[in-house]
Amino acid sequence: MNGQQNQINIVPSTAFDLDVLLAMQTPVEGHFSADTPSDIYRVLGQPVPARFSSNIKSEVPAYLIDVLKRSEHMQQWKFPRSCQDRTLEVLKADATCVPLNQLSMDFYAFNAQIAELAGGLAGVEIAQTMLASFRKRFPKLLSLAIHMGSKSKETERMDRFEVRMVKQGAAESAAFKEWRYGNQNENRRGMKRKFQVFNNT
Numbered sequence: 001m002n003g004q005q006n007q008i009n010i011v012p013s014t015a016f017d018l019d020v021l022l023a024m025q026t027p028v029e030g031h032f033s034a035d036t037p038s039d040i041y042r043v044l045g046q047p048v049p050a051r052f053s054s055n056i057k058s059e060v061p062a063y064l065i066d067v068l069k070r071s072e073h074m075q076q077w078k079f080p081r082s083c084q085d086r087t088l089e090v091l092k093a094d095a096t097c098v099p100l101n102q103l104s105m106d107f108y109a110f111n112a113q114i115a116e117l118a119g120g121l122a123g124v125e126i127a128q129t130m131l132a133s134f135r136k137r138f139p140k141l142l143s144l145a146i147h148m149g150s151k152s153k154e155t156e157r158m159d160r161f162e163v164r165m166v167k168q169g170a171a172e173s174a175a176f177k178e179w180r181y182g183n184q185n186e187n188r189r190g191m192k193r194k195f196q197v198f199n200n201t
Contacts, residue, residue: 019161023106024063024113029078032056036073062110065117079118080104083111083126095133096140099157107159108134137162145169 032040036056038048046058055075060068068074081087082103091098100107108130115126144152145166155163 017109019106019109020113021063022160023104023110024061026062026080026104026106026110027059028062028065028080028114030058030060030065030068031075031077032058033073033075040068040073062113062117069117079114079122079126080110082107083114083129088125088129091129091133095136098133100159100162101157103159105160108161141165142169146173 032055034054034056041048041058044058044060044064049056060074060077062080065077069077087103104110111126111130115123115130117123118126140154141158141162144154146169148154148170152166155166158166
């Protein structure tokens with residue numbers, strides 16, 4: 001029984017999260033040593049370097065970073081633009097003005113994974129900035145959901161998570177209004193019909 005429990009526990013909680021799976025397809029810049037086997041480049045879908053030298057740059061799907069960074073072949077990997085220092089500073093200054101869709105269509109899911117991969121103080125800073133950014137942007141998401149719905153052009157500047165929140169919020173808001181005011185509207189229409197019949201109009 002304990003063996004079965006241990007097997008279950010090794011599966012990451014995000015293993016079947018569609019947002020994370022889509023986000024982690026994003027390529028990240030990696031740097032490899034001169035003795036990196038050719039097969040690694042083929043697995044990455046990248047051309048094998050004509051000359052093997054130190055610090056070879058290649059694009060790596062983000063989901064492979066965790067495996068490759070433990071090997072002796074990957075020397076370093078670079079944070080994507082969505083969580084580089086300059087982007088984090090802009091988010092800290094005013095997260096509400098940042099078009100997340102231009103950074104990543106899965107901004108939150110992607111950067112949460114990058115923060116975990118980074119670890120240490122860098123990972124903490126990324127995670128804290130993502131959380132603070134969402135808190136700053138949430139009032140606008142709520143306002144759009146209640147007053148404008150998902151058809152607003154503002155959703156074009158959001159990532160998939162925020163768009164889904166606005167759509168769901170708009171649907172819930174519409175359902176509440178129907179529940180709250182629907183019967184009143186129906187009663188008004190019924191009273192109008194009775195008045196018309198009574199007065200032969």
